[in-house]
Amino acid sequence: MSDSYLVEPDVGFIKEVIKLGGEDVKKCYQCATCSVVCPISPDTKPFPRKEMIATSWGLRDRLVGNGDIWLCHNCGDCSTRCPRGAKPGDVLAAVRAYAVTEYAVPKKLGKMVNDPKSLPILLAIPAVLILVAGFIFNLFGLGWLNFSPTGDELWQADYFSNYMVDIIMIPTFFAAIAVFALGLKRFIADIHANALQEGKTDKEKIDPAGFIQALIKIIPTILKHNRFSECGENKERATSHMMVLYGFIGLFIVTGCFFIAEWVLHIEGPYSQINPIKWLGNAGGIALLIGGGLMIAKRLNQKDEVSSYKDWYLLGLVMLLSGTGLLTEMLRLGHLYGLSAFVYYLHLIFVWALFAYTPYSKLAHLVYRTVAMAYQEYSGRK
Structure with missing residues (x-):
């Protein structure tokens, strides 16, 4: 006699997924074509058919803690x-957006990041924070943002203290890491419980050493974007995604180097244009700008692809972040110091937003998808 299962649909969950871009989920009649044509779906318990069924029935708990929603790279083969x-x-992309909000804390902030009406408030927070911090620094004679500086004094302590910037950004960066850590603790436990329930693994407990080995093993796959290359549709997405990924990696390295130069070696900016680290920073900024531009062009040309606010928020942030960074440098080199200071202020707003809101935005998939891929490798599911 087969086991019975009581279905308790979460109607609120279905409505939320539809709102996030999965409005066509009810068209699914469970033919399994999607799982058959997907080139990266595992041989055992393939996706996305079972996820489509669970979404249409509102089985929230079967989806939010399901690692398979993250193994999907939304290449478009199934949708085509x-x-x-x-x-x-697009349905799985909407479920992922819902899951990001569920695992991040506080959830209210997660909902704000995905709500266009909250964008002015989200940007006003760093705008005010930077000005207030500058005012406090000015009271103690430690530096201030001056929109009428001359020469390279813009970057020295008397005009725009780099130490003030670091004191704002560093706690924000580690706060984002803490949010990710709290979410990943629950996420890993959930995907393991889900895998045991669905028979995707026979390992009762996760071995930390084995999981870390699996994580290291899948890094080359991520860096090469192999999964994107396996897709039949939209293979060109790999190029723009790699440009954005390597742009962020390059800028992260540059930020770390400049942090050490300032706080350890006490070498103040600006740095020479022939400095290799400066080259890397410029290359990273250009890669972000071009990669983001290619993504925007693709979305505008592909009318049948669902583009929700969460997509445009991330693309807009990438473009504004890279654009203001490069423009700040060009204005300084062109001796337009006052305008350069103002653009740099805008750049700092976007940098803070990147750090603070990443655990709640689409960019969080860099973390959750990496962990899901590592778990798949660890469980031995091919």
Whole structure:
């Protein structure tokens, strides 16, 4: 006799997924074409058919803690070949957006990051924070943002204290890491419990050493974007995604080097244009700008692809972050110091937003997808 399962649909969950871009989920009639055509779906318990069924029935707990929603790279093969136009790739993208909000704390902030009406408030927070910090620094004679500086004094302590910037950014960066850590603790426990329930693994407990080995093993796959290359549709997405990924990696390295130069070696900016670290920073900024531009062009040209606010928020942040950074440098080199100071102030707003809001935005998939891929490798599911 087969086991019975009581279905308790979460109607609120279904409505939220539809709001986040999965409005075609109800068109699915469970033909399994999506799982058959997906080139990266595992041989055992393949996706996304079972996720489409769970979403249409509102089985929230079966999805939020399901690592398979993160293994999907939304390449579009399933959506292109779906006979009903249910767009499984977009549905899973919506479920991922919901999961990000569920695992991040506080959840209210997560909902604000995905709500366009809250954008002015989210940007006003760093704008005010930087000005207040500058005012406090000015009271103690430690530096201030001056929109009428001359020469390279813009970057010295009397005009725009780099120490003030670091004191704001460093706690924000580590606060974001803490949010990720809290979410990942729950996420790993949930995907393991889900895998045991669905028979995706026979390991009762996760071995930390084995999991770390699996994580290291899948890093080359991520850096090479191999999964994107396996897709039949939208293979060109790999190029723009790699440009953005390597742009962020390059800028992260540059930020670390400049932090050491300032706090350890006490070498103040600006740095020479022939400095290799400066080259890396410029290359990273340009890669972000071009990669983001290619993504925007693709979305505008592909009318059948669902683009929700969470997509445009991330693309806009990438473009504004890289654009203001490069423009600040060009204005300084052009001796437009006052304008350069103002653009740099805007750049800092976007940098703070990147650090603070990443655990709640689409960019969080860099962390959750990496962990899900590592778990798949660890469990031995091919």
